[in-house]
Structures are given as C-alpha cells and as structure tokens.
Amino acid sequence: MNEYIFENCQVINSLLIQEHENQARQELIKLLDFHKKNSLSYTPLVNHLIRETGLFPYLEPETSDWQERFIYNAFKVDVGEENPLTLHREQSYLLKSLLSGKNIAVSAPTSFGKSFVIDAYIKLKKPKNVLIIVPTIALTDETRRRLYKKFAHEYKIITTSDVELSEKNIFIFPQERAINYINVVEQFDIIIVDEFYKASSSFDKERSSSLIRAMIKLGAKSKQKYYLAPNITSLDNNPFTEDMEFIKLDFNTVYLEKHDLYKEINSNEEKSEALLNILDNNTGKTLIYAGTYSNIDSLTNLFLTTNSPTKSEILNQFSDWLSKNYDSNWSLTKLINRSIGIHNGRLHRSLSQIQVKLFEEENGINNLISTSSIIEGVNTSAENVIIWRNRKGSAKLDDFTYKNIIGRGGRMFKHFIGKIYVLEQPPKEIQTQLDIPFPEEILGDLDETSYQGLLTDEQIAKLKAYNDEMSNLIGAKIYSELKGESAFQSSNSELIKLIAIDLVQNPDEWNGLFYLNKFAPKDWDRLLYKIIKLQPGNWETSYSTFVEFIKIIAYNWSKSIPELLSELEDYDIGIDDFFKLERNVTYKFTALLQDINLLQKRILTSKNYDISRFITLCSHAFLPKVVYQLEEYGLPRMITKKIHLSKVIDFYNPDLNIHNTVEIFTKIGYDYVIQNTKALDDFDKYIITYFYDGIRKNNDA
Structure with missing residues (x-):
C-alpha cells in the first residue's frame, strides 16, 4: 500500500515539474480518495503535494510539516461559521481581488466553492447593502438559509418585495424581483449575479432580457460588481461587462470519472438495463438527468415497474403526506416510497426543497430525476451523475449545459470522485465564448441620456422613436415619470x-x-x-x-x-x-x-x-400573502393552514409580513407550534423542523 502511494506521489510530482498542474491535481484527488476508502492518514509527502496543487483545505495539519501547517493557517478566513475555514489557493486569489475593489466576472467549476468567497467578502468587508441576483426562487431560499445562519444577527436578509429596510441589508432575488428595489436603495456596495451566463439569449431566451435590464439599472447603482458562471472560456465585448475583469479559473476540487456507456448501447432496452445496473451497483446518491418532462415520465414508468417500495419510515411518511395533500395517483407520490425523487422547475418550491433535503440525508432519497432545473435551481451534488438523454427540452444538449450537469458529480470532503455515466452520446466539446447581445425589447425602458454609452446610434434612434410614440399615447410627462420609476414589470417594450x-x-x-x-x-x-x-x-x-x-x-x-x-x-x-x-x-x-x-x-x-x-x-396564488411567502421558506400552505385554524398564528392579520412572521415563529418556538397545532402528522412535524432550521441563526440555542 505504501509503495502504491509513493508511486502515485512520484507521478504527481513529475506532472508538477512539467507544469501540468491541473492533471497533477486530478491525480492527487484520486490518491486522496484512495486514502479515504482505506482510512489512511496523509504522509508529509502527500500533504506537501496538496500544498503544491493549491488544495489547502485538504491538508491534514497533524501529519504535516511546519510549512504546510503554516499555509493551512495562513489561508484561514472568517466566513461567518463558528470557526474560520481554510480557502484553497484560487478562492483566496478571488477573495483578495474582490477585497481590493475590482469588478470581476469569473468562470469557475461547479465544485469551486464560490459561496465561501461571497461569505468571506461580507464578513471581512462589512458592506452596508449587498444585492445577490440568483436565477430561481429555489436558489433564493438556499442562499437565504446559508446567509441567515451566518449574518442575520447583523443584516436584514430580504427575499421579497415591499420590505422595510434596515441599516444593513442583504438582498437575494431573482432578477424580476430585484428591479423593484431600483428606487428604494440609494446605493449597493456590491451586486453579485450568480449564473450570469443567463444574460445571453442563447442560454435563456425567455428571461435574458429581464436579467440584462437588472444588470444595467442595478449595476449603475452598485460600487462593485461580481458575476459568476461555470465553464465559460471567454467573454465577448459587450457593454454590460466592459468595466469588469474576466477571470477563468480551471480549478476542480473533485475528480470526474467518466463512463461512456453509450458506446455499448444499441437500443432503448439496453439503455434501461444499463441504468438499472448502475443503480444496483452503486450505493451512493445519484442524480439522473432526464432532459425533458416526457423523459421523466418514461423513467417514472421504468422505476415503478422495476423498483420495490422502500422500508424507509421517513419516505413512506412523505409518500403518504403527498397522497393526502396533493394526489394519491401522482407519479411523485409513488416514486418517493421507492427512494426516488423528481426535481423540475414547476413544483411548489417547498416540495423541491424538501426533496433536496431528503436527498442530502443518508437515509433519505437515493436517486433524483431532474430536468436542467437541478443545475440552475439548487446547489446540490451527488456521488453519481447519469446522463439519460442528450436533450434539453426540444433541442440537443449543448456542451456548456452538459459540463454543468456532470459538474454536479462529487463534493469536497465527501466524494473526492464523482462518477459520471453517459448513456447517450454527449455533445461535441467546444470552447464557450459567452456572447451577450443587447436585447432590443428593453430599449424603451432606458433613458437615452443616462445610458447613451451603452447604445449604438441606430439604437438611440429607435429609442427616440419609441419615446415619441409612448409620449403621444399617454403624455410625455407621465411616460417620463413611469420610466424614471422603472415601474413596468415587463422587459418587453413592445x-x-x-x-x-x-x-x-x-x-x-x-x-x-x-x-x-x-x-x-x-x-x-x-x-x-x-x-x-x-x-x-x-x-x-x-x-x-x-x-x-x-x-x-x-x-x-x-x-x-x-x-x-x-x-x-x-x-x-x-x-x-x-x-x-x-x-x-x-x-x-x-x-x-x-x-x-x-x-x-x-x-x-x-x-x-x-x-x-x-x-x-x-x-400570491389567492393565498394570504405571508402563507405564499412562507412556501419559499420551505413551509407548505397546508401546514400554515393548520397553524392558522389552530389559532397559533392568525394569517389574516393585515400587519403580518414575512419578517415579523419569522420573528413570531422564533419567539413562540418549535415546541409551542407542534404542541398547539391540531391534526399535525409526523411528516408535517419533519417539515416544520426543516423550516425552523432555515430561520435559525448561528449560536442560537
């Protein structure tokens, strides 16, 4: 065993000497996986190679020489946790650049650990107003939960519209909500745009214009800008990022072990057999990318005919809960008690969040079938990722999305190696230049004087013509007021x-x-x-x-x-x-x-x-306002209804808003809610526990 380790260390060292650092890092991660599986401590030599490849969080101080121990402590930073965390080399470089005040657009792998950089920036820089734009409501709540634990003592964490501001605020919104604060906040210290590649109509035809609108208007009110995306090779010249430094970081913290099984598959039957074999022979958590809703249906039929119900008590409770509160004949109801979940962009937010929580738990959901929502709606990963179909909606899967999906394989400190099983031919590998064309449909919402530098002469002419038409229709003064307030919800001027x-x-x-x-x-x-x-x-x-x-x-x-x-x-x-x-x-x-x-x-x-x-x-879908908002916090309407009918909290109270409601929940406590709410079943209580976890601050009792 020692000989195997030494030989691999030699290979890694040779790669470093030849300046093939990425390849050396990949080989080292495989060696660390070998150590984990065999419960081995790292030797000083292994720790030295960890230092040389920049993977500082993986260092074992107790088996390191003094130089490695020094690095391990030198790269520790306060990210709002109870104890400081050690950043890897590229995280530290990125944090240093942000702290110096630079505007940065960064491309980094899914496993990079970008959230630590944001958290460390907030902790160290102590900005007054932070705006984080995320692509989905699900990611809004996931980000809120993370930041609430760390910063709710100091900041008001705002995820909904029409909220009274505090002295220090962290705003977390999809772009459509963010624009509502254009005239509420005088200045943001930093605007952070997660998955900013969605500003390109090539990646999000329906919502790219609203994201660009937010980037333009809110970016103009921000002292600093920080945009994040995975798998971008280069950034085209465009007016939205021209004042930003583009940084490409090809720094993985896990190794992706790919199995191109599609080469051996000649029929749908063989593909189904291959899928079932993978699931039978792997004990870890598995993400199954289905690509489309119809493919989710196909997989559902396959699993319902081949998988037996689980003996898991919590999953059977969840299945019964779905049957009672949604639909007993629903495919998800039947899949859950087979330890299989479904993730897509249509589900009630609380349902998606509960499934992801169960997927993260050892005795919860083992397999999660998804559309592309899994890469844009939540930050989760798994030991295994299966590409079932090479589709994204009606189109073929593009290389950018493919890399983003397989990037969900593996996780720092948990799975050094992510196993990727490809059951249909993947797209051809290409370099992705991100092109962000100016969306003509937002022209009418811009002021030609304020944004003249963004526009071509032709666009200015179109804007003037549009302004004239609207002024004739509703009056120049009224139209000017509405534009000044950014009052329109639609990004489509036509x-x-x-x-x-x-x-x-x-x-x-x-x-x-x-x-x-x-x-x-x-x-x-x-x-x-x-x-x-x-x-x-x-x-x-x-x-x-x-x-x-x-x-x-x-x-x-x-x-x-x-x-x-x-x-x-x-x-x-x-x-x-x-x-x-x-x-x-x-x-x-x-x-x-x-x-x-x-x-x-x-x-x-x-x-x-x-x-x-x-x-x-x-x-609010005809629900009381706070009831609807609480679903985004992971508390479904059917449970809030029981709380309301039991007179624990009156959700008809017009003075309620999401923030004072959370304060009420915190004040009365979990035990009071459980004991005084009538007709709660065991899974209701599980969900309430999850909800309370999301409104708990670090160091709270």
Whole structure:
C-alpha cells in the first residue's frame, strides 16, 4: 500500500515539474480518495503535494510539516461559521481581488466553492447593502438559509418585495424581483449575479432580457460588481461587462470519472438495463438527468415497474403526506416510497426543497430525476451523475449545459470522485465564448441620456422613436415619470406599447375592469379573456383553460389541492399542469396585470379604476400573502393552514409580513407550534423542523 502511494506521489510530482498542474491535481484527488476508502492518514509527502496543487483545505495539519501547517493557517478566513475555514489557493486569489475593489466576472467549476468567497467578502468587508441576483426562487431560499445562519444577527436578509429596510441589508432575488428595489436603495456596495451566463439569449431566451435590464439599472447603482458562471472560456465585448475583469479559473476540487456507456448501447432496452445496473451497483446518491418532462415520465414508468417500495419510515411518511395533500395517483407520490425523487422547475418550491433535503440525508432519497432545473435551481451534488438523454427540452444538449450537469458529480470532503455515466452520446466539446447581445425589447425602458454609452446610434434612434410614440399615447410627462420609476414589470417594450394602444383605441372594452377586485370569479370571464389575449401563446394552455383555472384557484385557501384538482378534472388539468399554471398566474399573469393597471390609471382617468387588490391576490396564488411567502421558506400552505385554524398564528392579520412572521415563529418556538397545532402528522412535524432550521441563526440555542 505504501509503495502504491509513493508511486502515485512520484507521478504527481513529475506532472508538477512539467507544469501540468491541473492533471497533477486530478491525480492527487484520486490518491486522496484512495486514502479515504482505506482510512489512511496523509504522509508529509502527500500533504506537501496538496500544498503544491493549491488544495489547502485538504491538508491534514497533524501529519504535516511546519510549512504546510503554516499555509493551512495562513489561508484561514472568517466566513461567518463558528470557526474560520481554510480557502484553497484560487478562492483566496478571488477573495483578495474582490477585497481590493475590482469588478470581476469569473468562470469557475461547479465544485469551486464560490459561496465561501461571497461569505468571506461580507464578513471581512462589512458592506452596508449587498444585492445577490440568483436565477430561481429555489436558489433564493438556499442562499437565504446559508446567509441567515451566518449574518442575520447583523443584516436584514430580504427575499421579497415591499420590505422595510434596515441599516444593513442583504438582498437575494431573482432578477424580476430585484428591479423593484431600483428606487428604494440609494446605493449597493456590491451586486453579485450568480449564473450570469443567463444574460445571453442563447442560454435563456425567455428571461435574458429581464436579467440584462437588472444588470444595467442595478449595476449603475452598485460600487462593485461580481458575476459568476461555470465553464465559460471567454467573454465577448459587450457593454454590460466592459468595466469588469474576466477571470477563468480551471480549478476542480473533485475528480470526474467518466463512463461512456453509450458506446455499448444499441437500443432503448439496453439503455434501461444499463441504468438499472448502475443503480444496483452503486450505493451512493445519484442524480439522473432526464432532459425533458416526457423523459421523466418514461423513467417514472421504468422505476415503478422495476423498483420495490422502500422500508424507509421517513419516505413512506412523505409518500403518504403527498397522497393526502396533493394526489394519491401522482407519479411523485409513488416514486418517493421507492427512494426516488423528481426535481423540475414547476413544483411548489417547498416540495423541491424538501426533496433536496431528503436527498442530502443518508437515509433519505437515493436517486433524483431532474430536468436542467437541478443545475440552475439548487446547489446540490451527488456521488453519481447519469446522463439519460442528450436533450434539453426540444433541442440537443449543448456542451456548456452538459459540463454543468456532470459538474454536479462529487463534493469536497465527501466524494473526492464523482462518477459520471453517459448513456447517450454527449455533445461535441467546444470552447464557450459567452456572447451577450443587447436585447432590443428593453430599449424603451432606458433613458437615452443616462445610458447613451451603452447604445449604438441606430439604437438611440429607435429609442427616440419609441419615446415619441409612448409620449403621444399617454403624455410625455407621465411616460417620463413611469420610466424614471422603472415601474413596468415587463422587459418587453413592445408589449407595453401594445397595452397602451389598446387602452387608447378601445377604452369601452375595458369597462368594468374594477369588478376583478370583487370576489366573484364567475363574473371574471370577459375581462380575463381580454387581458390574456394581449399576450398570445404565453400561457402554456388554451385561453379557455387558463381562464377556468384562474377562477377555480381563486379558492386556493378555502379548498385543499385534492379538492381543486377534482374540479379541474373537467378541464383536463392534472397535478403537473396545476403547478405550471399556478406559476403562470403568480408570475406572467400578475406582471401583465401590473403593467395594465399602471397604464389604465393614466389613460382611462375618467373611469377611476384600480385593480391592485386583484393583482395582490393573483401574485400570491389567492393565498394570504405571508402563507405564499412562507412556501419559499420551505413551509407548505397546508401546514400554515393548520397553524392558522389552530389559532397559533392568525394569517389574516393585515400587519403580518414575512419578517415579523419569522420573528413570531422564533419567539413562540418549535415546541409551542407542534404542541398547539391540531391534526399535525409526523411528516408535517419533519417539515416544520426543516423550516425552523432555515430561520435559525448561528449560536442560537
């Protein structure tokens, strides 16, 4: 064994002498895995090689020479934990660059450990206002949980709109929410954009323009900028990052062991057999990338016919809970008690979060099937990653996304080696230059004077023409005020103009708009049709189905999800469509309503309409506001309803907001909630425990 270690150390040392550091690091990580599996301590020589490759956190001080012990302590930094953590060499370099005040756009592997750099920056620099833009709500809560534990004693952690600021604040938002604070915060000390590659329409056609809008407007109010992405080779010349230094860091902390099984697979049957063999022969946690919703269905059918129910008590409780609170015939209900979960962008946030928690637990979910949501919605990883399909939606999987998915294999200190199983031919490896073209649809939201440096002469001409059109429609002063307030929700200037034209040309068709404020869903049809037809093809279903769905989920708080699903059966809406359409109501439909309301109040002045109440109801899926927000904190509506009915907390209280509600939960405590809430089952209590963990600060009792 000692001879094996020494020979490998020789190989690693030779690679270092030849200046092949990345390859040397990969070989060293494999050697560290050998030590772990055989419960071996590191020799001084192994520790020396760890130092030479920059993997300082992996050093074992007790078996090191003094030079390595010195490095281990010299690279320790306070990241808000109870004890300082040792950063690796590239983390330390990045932190030093940030602390010096540089604007940085960095490309680093998934296993790099970027969150430690952010946390250390906050702890050391002590900024007043930090803005973190993340791609999804799920990542918002994951980031909130991490930072809340470390910094809630000192900072107000803000993840929702319309929150009163404190002296020091950390804002964590998707881009659509972030823009609401453009005129609330005078200045941000730093804007951090996670997964900033999504500013390119090549990677996120639907939301890239809203991210660029946020980067432009909020970046202009920030002293410093820090953008992060994986797997970017180079950055094109663009006005959004021209004042930033691009740093590419090819520094992995785990080794990816790839198995190209697709070369031996000739049929779907063989592929299914290969998948089942991998799962049978590996005991670690496994992420299965399915690519599309239909492929998730195919895998579901495969597993339901081949896997027996688990004996895990917690998973059987979860399955029963899903059956009772969602749908007994739902595929997830049946998969969970087979130790298999599903992760996609449509699920209720609390469901995704609970599954990820169970996936992280030793006796929880073993296998997680996902779409690309797993790479953009949560920071989790696994010992094994399986590429089941080489697809991303209707298109073939691109090399950038492929690398991002397989980067979920392995984890620092837990799995030195991530095993990657490729069951369909992967995309051809390419160098990824990130191109961020200027989205023409946001032109109308920009002020030509303030942002002249960003725009070409042609774009300035288009902007002037647009401004003239809007000024003629609603008046120059009113339009200037709305632009100055960044009041519009939509990043599509043409949609804003279309709404204005319709209001001006067809004022009588908007008669009775205020009736939407009255809780009489049966009377909403005409106006709902009028509104949703302004954005054809935007609702992922027919107009009539979407209208009926809105009318039925208006009873979201008074009826259970199984009761609502029973009513929706007549319109062929099942549980998966329920998630999708509810999300469309709370985001797309609400944003459209807000822009209509802004414009109609200024155009249809004689009618004196205001549908703010209806907008608020839609934005919270017709649930009490704090109930909806608590789902983002991991507490599902059916549990808050039990808490409300048991009179533990009155969620009808108009003075409640998310922050004072969290304070109430903290003050009354977990035991009080459990003891005084009626009809809680064991899994309800498990979820409440998880929720309380997310509102607990470090050093709290």
